[in-house]
Amino acid sequence: MSPAGDSGTLQLTGISHRYGAHQVLHNVTLECPAGTATAIVGPSGSGKTTLLRTAAGFLTPSQGQVMLDGTDITSRPAHRRSIGLVSQDGALFPHLSVGRNIGFGLPRGQRGGSRIGELLDLVSLPADYADRRPDQLSGGQRQRVALARALGRRPQIILLDEPFSALDAGLRERTRKAVQKVLRSTGTTALLVTHDQDEALSFADSVAVIQEGTLRQAGAPENIYNLPADLATARFLGEAVVLEGQVSAGWAECALGRVPLRNESPTGFVHLLLRPEQIEVTEPEQGILGLVLDADYFGHDTTAVVRLHGSQEEIRVRQLNTQPLEPGETIGLRVTGAAVAYPPGGH
Amino acid sequence: MPWWLAALACLTTGVALLPLFYLGVRAAQYPAADFLAAVFSERSARLATASLALTAVVTVLCLVIGVGLAVLVTRTTLPGRRSLAVAAALPLAIPSYVAAFGWQSMNHLVSPGTTFEGFFAATVVITSVTYPYVFLPAAAALLRVDPAQEEAARALGRGPVNTFFSVTVRQAAPAITSGGLLCAIYVIADFGAVSILRVDTFTRAVFTSFSMGFDRLGGIALSSVLLVLTMVVLVVEGRFRRTSTRYATVGSGAAAPAMRLSIGRWAAPALILAWGTVLTALAVPGAALAYWAYRGVSTPGSLAEVGGAFMNSLWVAALGGAATTALAIPLAVYIARRPSRLARSLERLAYLAHSLPGVVVGLSVVMLGISVLTGLYQSMWLLVLAYCTLMLPLALGPAVAAALSAPPELEEAARALGKPTLIAYLRITLPLMAPGIGSGFLLVMLTVVKELPATLMLRPTGFDTLATRLWTYTGNESFAAAAPFAVLLVMLAAIPAWLMISRLLKEEK
Structure with a gap:
């Protein structure tokens, strides 16, 4: 099932794209090594879909190159790229049955045979689904069929364009897991585009953050989340607690006390990044004092806005609901783990 | 791509x-002076007068009949307005030359020896089959006007009649104008009815230039004038149609039913006038076709x-x-x-x-x-x-x-x-x-x-x-022999006409 050897490395080099006067991509360079999953995450309008369509061959970039295993395919038309595509709503052909949809890209000889059944089995759908019409499928099933259809030609790379965003929360997670499993088992290189940072972080071996047409950062999910390139990226990837601090000798002094640093930072005034889950709520006498201003109850946890006694800075804290927080309550706060320091003047 | x-x-x-391109090429091959002389000849002035007069009279009549019927059907409490709406649209299924045949053959039955032809005859016949081109868009536009706007006008102190003229009709005006111009185009382009009824218009003259010895310069010159005339009207019509669709997109559409003027004691005259017009348009050719077709197929x-x-x-x-x-x-x-x-x-x-x-x-x-x-x-x-x-x-x-x-x-x-x-x-x-x-x-x-x-x-x-x-x-005035063909033509033409009518009825619901 898997493509031969180590093939399927996609390289996007210096991609720029403009629609008229509007520049949507600025010099984006990204590599998707063979057999890995990469997620491009960014807010809507950031240019991530343009990048995907460039990889697919539907757009020719104004500048830059698309390379597949070292071969320049920038001007190769979409149908000769050995790249599969699964789009937002699956784009199943409404006038063809599931079986004929899956068979659409297969060589003539395989369309009737057992291959359709194999592909349905691969995406965990029963073989008799081949006779159904696309409008008889649920959203999740439609995406599975779209995946089976795309995998039928054994593409070296599969492009996923927000394939889960039309599904509701529970189904989205299950479908994502199923797709992940299939792609791993076939060893297909995957490039996922999404605006959902949680989806990007949980799906991919490598995450690329794109904002306003520029690649901000790329790397392993935990690196991206724990060591964001700048505060804007940090805020985009999840909730951020930002405090002012003074750095000396690898430690920072701030309203939450002395915290170790995760990154190298020059001595002096900095902005410190912490994640809400790094701040532990304790008894008042065991930590830095804070006053709960507001608390939002979410069932499994509570998010609270806390004003720190010392600096009067307001931060957001997330607390599991073993001991609920009430506005007006005074609590203690303690930092676990390390902070990231950013030079002032950024965001 | x-x-x-x-x-x-x-x-x-x-x-x-x-073909249109080639017409231009041919026109350009003549010396400009000859061509202009043919365009601005006394004959074309006479044809232009007849064509434009016929177009103007028919268009005005179509506007009066079409808008009047549309208002009665969509905006009053007239009894039986739904059947009136269907009946009023039916003449759409009668090609103009079939209507001309119907009226002429009916005249032959009623008063043998007299002729039914000329400007007046053409006006009656063409109006009777062309007014639906105003009626249908006018009725659709009147139905589309958002009742919330009329309610707003009423709440601002305008009476029902005042509201109708200052709000409702104003919004339907572009659609009505576009319908009127469509009528004008059909009259200018009509060949069958004017030829059967012997009115000398541009189209008839072009056809004559073709069938009689072929006066090429004359034919080309007249065709060019006709072409330019139609296109000018088309461009104007397109502008009004676009305005009309722009109006249609304002507001979220009719949630409440349209406001209707209570017809009261005007019901009797309105019914007589409306059904009188519609039945004349339908019954004269209808009866003639039935009578002559019966004789024809025997x-x-x-x-x-x-x-x-x-x-x-x-x-x-x-x-x-x-x-x-x-x-x-x-x-x-x-x-x-x-x-x-x-x-x-x-x-x-x-x-x-x-x-x-x-x-x-x-x-x-x-x-x-x-x-x-x-x-x-x-x-x-x-x-x-x-x-x-x-x-x-x-x-x-x-x-x-x-x-x-x-x-x-x-x-x-x-x-x-x-x-x-x-x-x-x-x-x-x-x-x-x-x-x-x-x-x-x-x-x-x-x-x-x-x-x-x-x-x-x-x-x-x-x-x-x-x-x-x-x-x-x-x-040849062989009416009995002609009638079966007319019946079949009406039956075939009724299919697209019915599609247009059913679209209107759906909109009314």
Whole structure:
């Protein structure tokens, strides 16, 4: 099932794209090594879909190159790229049955045979689904069929364009897991585009953050989340607690006390990044004092806005609901783990 | 988007518009002085006066009847307004030359020895079949006006009648104007009725120049004037139609039922006037057709002749429909997939031929046949070319709508599955467009069956259709022989007319 050897490395080099006067991509360079999953995450309008369509061959970039295993395919038309595509709503052909949809890209000889059944089995759908019409499928099933259809030609790379965003929360997670499993088992290189940072972080071996047409950062999910390139990226990837601090000798002094640093930072005034889950709520006498201003109850946890006694800075804290927080309550706060320091003047 | 699609779209538009282009080429070959002398001759002044007078009178009458009926049906409490709405739209199914035949043959029955022809006769006949072109859009526009706006006017202190004139009618005005201009175009372009009723207009003169010894300069000059006249009205009409659709998009549509003026003691005169008009338009040709057809089919041998002409009509309509649809498809896909400047220009060019006078297109194709495509002259292919020119907009509208409703993502999915663009179009887009293409094909077919002037000018010798038979027999005053053809023509023309009416009724609900 898997493509031969180590093939399927996609390289996007210096991609720029403009629609008229509007520049949507600025010099984006990204590599998707063979057999890995990469997620491009960014807010809507950031240019991530343009990048995907460039990889697919539907757009020719104004500048830059698309390379597949070292071969320049920038001007190769979409149908000769050995790249599969699964789009937002699956784009199943409404006038063809599931079986004929899956068979659409297969060589003539395989369309009737057992291959359709194999592909349905691969995406965990029963073989008799081949006779159904696309409008008889649920959203999740439609995406599975779209995946089976795309995998039928054994593409070296599969492009996923927000394939889960039309599904509701529970189904989205299950479908994502199923797709992940299939792609791993076939060893297909995957490039996922999404605006959902949680989806990007949980799906991919490598995450690329794109904002306003520029690649901000790329790397392993935990690196991206724990060591964001700048505060804007940090805020985009999840909730951020930002405090002012003074750095000396690898430690920072701030309203939450002395915290170790995760990154190298020059001595002096900095902005410190912490994640809400790094701040532990304790008894008042065991930590830095804070006053709960507001608390939002979410069932499994509570998010609270806390004003720190010392600096009067307001931060957001997330607390599991073993001991609920009430506005007006005074609590203690303690930092676990390390902070990231950013030079002032950024965001 | 491959370059070849653009090229194909240009090519098909070019083929369809070739006759008009050729007319321009021929006109340019004459010395300007000769050409201008032919355009501004005393004869063309006389023809222009008759054409424009007929157009003006009929248009005004259509506006009065059409708007009056529309208001009664949509905005008053008139009893039986729904049946009135259906009846008022029915004359749409009567081709103008069939109505002319009906009225003339009725006159022959009622007062034998007198003639029913001339300006007044033409005014009555053409008005009776043209007013639905005002009535239908006016009724639709009046229904579309958001009642919330009328309620707002009432809450601001305006009475019901004042509100009706200051808010409701104002918003329907662009649609009504566009309908009136459509009427004008049909009158200018009409050939059958004015010829049967012997009114000397441009179209009749062009046809005469063709059939009598062929005065080429005269024919070309008159055709050019007619063409320019129609296009000017078309451009103005298009502007009003766009305004009307812009109005229609304001507001979220009618949630509450439309406000109706209580008709009270005006019910009796309104009923008499409305039903009197509608029944005259329907009953005179209807009764004449029924009477003469009964006499006609009892003549031995007539059924075989009718059957033959019917098959010929279907055959030529199927050819015309297929050719026009084939030309429309690449153009439709191109327009729907790439809203570029070229696509917009091609679309506008294609619609330019919308409701052009059949005699002008017929004459252009005849000249093309005798001087350039000599091998095709007197063959079916030139006739089909004329149909393509005349009918392209009819096939294009539904095809573009169909291409727009087939998502381009599906083409991309097909391309990502390894199919070249052409295969993606053939296997994905085309099947999805099939219903739209089919309804366009049907519409063209049914319109081709009704078409008279170009068919008369271009049919191969000895080839007769329903329309040409009706024309020949009416010319000899052989009313009984003509009637069965008229009945069949009305039955076929009723199909697209019924589609238009049912669309209106759906809107009313």
